[in-house]
Amino acid sequence: MELLAVRPGGLYVDATVGLGGHAGEILRRSAPDGRLVAFDKDPGAIAHARARLREFGDRVRFEHADFREIPERLGGEAPQGVLLDLGVSSMQLDExxxxxxxxxxxxxxxxxxxxxxxxxxxxxxxxxxxxxxxxxxxxxxxxxxxxxxxxxxxxxxxxxxxxxxxxxxxxxxxxxxxxxxxxxxxxxxxxxxxxxxxRELEGLGPALERMAGLLAPGGRLAVIAFHSLEDREVKQTLRAVATRGFRILTKKPLVPGDAETARNPRARSAKLRAIEREVA
Known part of the structure; x- marks a missing residue:
């Protein structure tokens, strides 16, 4: 969450909201007037997240849509941060x-x-x-x-x-x-x-490029991958994007420490990479 540099105000996007854990943290850190658009292609995830994030009222908007549809759904608004957590959620695995x-x-x-x-x-x-x-x-x-x-x-x-x-x-x-x-x-x-x-990897690279292109100056895109195929695509795409007015914030991916994997064993393979749009 530190890499996303969430601050009060502005617009943020959780591209795969899941149960809403990351979304809740973004909304708390962007209080009192920050807004969040929460995407997920799983209608069950949207329902769970909507219930969990009810306290934030109209500061959060839900979109039952794949993350590849984000540019069309945002309607031209430039977010300060986009978080994309790839792969299957704990809710999906446990059910x-x-x-x-x-x-x-x-x-x-x-x-x-x-x-x-x-x-x-x-x-x-x-x-x-x-x-x-x-x-x-x-x-x-x-x-x-x-x-x-x-x-x-x-x-x-x-x-x-x-x-x-x-x-x-x-x-x-x-x-x-x-x-x-x-x-x-x-x-x-x-x-x-x-x-x-x-179709998890279909069009992932182009989708990341489009998300990066949406960012406001100084805005950040953070991506969490869970297996080598995802991480390879993320790494190559962010490197290519970084040659066009962006800078890479993670020369090497951030991985969870022992304490975090002890709390959540499923996080052991997670790799986090991020870029920032340069301020002209």
Whole structure:
């Protein structure tokens, strides 16, 4: 939050509001008259955040929209700060019915916006073996992708996949032991399917460039990534943007300390990068 340099007054954007934790902190720091526009493509997240942030009244506006739509939704206003927290939220992981987690049985869905698009079940039950292997390798960086895809296809000849635990069991049997101690063998495959279902990396670079272009002079864009594919795209894009009237605030990404990861183990892979628009 320090990197965003929130101060009283002005306009701020939380591009992925989730449960509203970051949004609440921005609103407190920008009091008494700072405003926030909170975006999320997950209608459940918008509902939770709206309830949590009720005390801030009309200082906060909610938009059920993907962060790629921010320029159109802001209507030409220049924010002092934009925060983009990528990846899946704790609420989505903890709610078995959303189908994001391999640790609890739920429908094989994985859509951040459950009102649109195809599900993870659609992918694993319909994609040809080679395409499925490519998805798992590209978005999960899973070296056993072909073996996993083959096992999925062989299994679906007998029965369709409908639940997260059914898929996780097949993946674990076929993936072999993880190279990283403590990493569930199903992790990378579930990540790959989630990214593909939600088009998480599609247009991320251009979207970051457009967000940076919206900033007021002295305004800041801060981005939190959770895996190497996201972080690589963020790093390359911010470096390119920094050659055009911006400066990088994080020569190396900021990562959580031991105390923070002890409080929130899911934050252990988070990397924060930020840029600032120069004042002419």
């Amino acid at each position: 078995a019915a959303r189908g994001f987690s391999f640790n609890a049985e739920g429908p094989l869905d994985m859509r951040m916006d459950p009102t649109e698009g195809f599900t993870a079940a659609d992918l694993v039950n319909r994609l040809p073996e080679r395409e499925l292997a490519d998805v798992i390798y590209r978005w999960g960086e899973e070296h056993a992708s072909r073996r996993i895809a083959r096992a999925i296809v062989e299994t679906r000849r007998r029965r369709h996949f409908t639940t997260t635990t059914e898929l996780a069991e097949v993946v674990r049997r076929s993936a072999g032991r993880s190279r990283r101690p403590g990493l569930d063998p199903a992790t990378k495959t579930f990540q790959a399917l989630r990214i593909h279902v939600n």
